[in-house]
Amino acid sequence: MNFKSKLKTSYKNFIFGLSARNSLIFIAFYRYFYKPEENSIDKFTSVFSRGKGKVTVVQVGANDGINNDPIHKFIRRDNWTGVLLEPQRFVFEKFLQPLYAKTPGITVLNAALDVKDGSKPIYKIAVSESRWATGLSSFNREVLEAAVRSGYIDREAIKEGSPLPVNKEDYIAEEQVECISTPTLVKRFGLNKIDWLQIDTEGFDFEIIRMFDIDVTKPEVIVYENLHFPQALQEECLDYLGNKGYRCRTYGPNTLAMREPVTGFENFFQGK
Numbered sequence: 504m505n506f507k508s509k510l511k512t513s514y515k516n517f518i519f520g521l522s523a524r525n526s527l528i529f530i531a532f533y534r535y536f537y538k539p540e541e542n543s544i545d546k547f548t549s550v551f552s553r554g555k556g557k558v559t560v561v562q563v564g565a566n567d568g569i570n571n572d573p574i575h576k577f578i579r580r581d582n583w584t585g586v587l588l589e590p591q592r593f594v595f596e597k598f599l600q601p602l603y604a605k606t607p608g609i610t611v612l613n614a615a616l617d618v619k620d621g622s623k624p625i626y627k628i629a630v631s632e633s634r635w636a637t638g639l640s641s642f643n644r645e646v647l648e649a650a651v652r653s654g655y656i657d658r659e660a661i662k663e664g665s666p667l668p669v670n671k672e673d674y675i676a677e678e679q680v681e682c683i684s685t686p687t688l689v690k691r692f693g694l695n696k697i698d699w700l701q702i703d704t705e706g707f708d709f710e711i712i713r714m715f716d717i718d719v720t721k722p723e724v725i726v727y728e729n730l731h732f733p734q735a736l737q738e739e740c741l742d743y744l745g746n747k748g749y750r751c752r753t754y755g756p757n758t759l760a761m762r763e764p765v766t767g768f769e770n771f772f773q774g775k
Contacts, residue, residue, distance in 0.1 A: 508663050519569055522579060523602050533580040544573065544726060544754045547771045552581045559696055560585035563616050563711050564703040567598035570634045574701050584608035586692050590615035590625055590680035594637050610692060617682035618714050628656060629676035631665045641705035646731050647675050685716050697722040706731030709740045717747055723762050730756040
């Protein structure tokens with residue numbers, strides 16, 4: 504690992520420690536000094552969160568809970584409650600669990616959402632356990648194969664000094680993970696009202712939306728990653744949400760959906 508990578512890792516560990524300790528410095532920064540970019544999902548989240556008072560969230564694919572996580576700062580700033588799911592055991596035990604161990608109202612669960620309770624294989628990058636690698640884990644193996652073919656895995660592994668296998672087939676590993684169905688999740692954790700559904704499952708997001716049974720669970724806001732969607736799938740997902748009564752807008756690699764009426768938030772849904 505080069506000096507720049509070591510410095511970056513040290514900084515991330517420092518910030519992680521501040522948040523895990525519920526540091527007043529960390530919370531005060533986001534409460535009094537943080538200014539989200541105008542016309543962004545972060546701005547929408549900030550306005551929605553402060554107006555709501557208390558947000559109940561379900562996050563599917565929480566990873567380490569902080570790096571590249573769009574809602575962590577709002578969970579801390581505004582005391583959100585809810586359940587965060589992460590299927591990868593290493594990531595869960597090393598990062599997500601200790602990050603929220605001292606956070607009342609937040610439950611972390613080492614599981615993936617699925618159509619039924621049980622287990623299934625998830626695919627992950629075998630050459631590194633860094634955030635860039637664990638963040639690619641998916642039930643869709645093709646997402647990882649595409650990352651290997653593009654040279655992205657080689658570049659990131661070389662950058663951090665991780666050795667690469669001779670055979671490309673060995674870049675990807677399989678891990679059996681626990682799964683929980685939406686009805687079980689709702690019943691077990693008493694999720695009678697869900698304000699926010701956050702999804703980041705590397706190309707599996709539309710499947711999560713469908714299995715979350717939004718006609719029944721009725722999350723007020725859904726944010727999902729569209730980065731790995733072919734155009735046709737993104738349009739299908741937007742049509743699906745529109746038919747379920749959601750107004751949608753895409754913000755780069757993420758899509759924001761809010762159950763109608765979007766009174767007070769119209770400006771966030773203008774344009775594409």
